Amino acid sequence: MxxxxxxxxxxxxxxxxxxxxxxxxxxxxxxxxxxxxxxIDIHRKEIYLSIQEENSEAVQEASLEKVINFNKQFKR
Structure with a gap:
């Protein structure tokens, strides 16, 4: 530092x-x-960390949704 x-x-x-x-x-x-x-985005650190957490959760939800949709294709 x-x-x-x-x-x-x-x-x-x-x-x-x-x-x-x-x-x-x-x-x-x-x-x-x-x-x-x-x-260039400028955020207070606590806001930056909150954005990062929300983005991570969104990616996880999108990945889970893709897996569910992929599995539905094979259950027909």
């Missing part, structure tokens, strides 16, 4: 086209701004 120290209004780059700027610090909360291309 890379650990950086930044002050308000300072920023850092991720790759060539993602800029993360420190907008403000209030107690134990930090307000950040992220400039990135529109085709």
């Amino acid at each position: 890379l650990v950086l120290t930044r002050k308000t209004n300072q920023s850092f780059m991720i790759g060539d086209d993602i800029e993360v700027q420190i907008l403000g610090i209030d107690g134990d909360q930090i307000k950040i701004g992220i400039q990135a291309p529109k085709d």
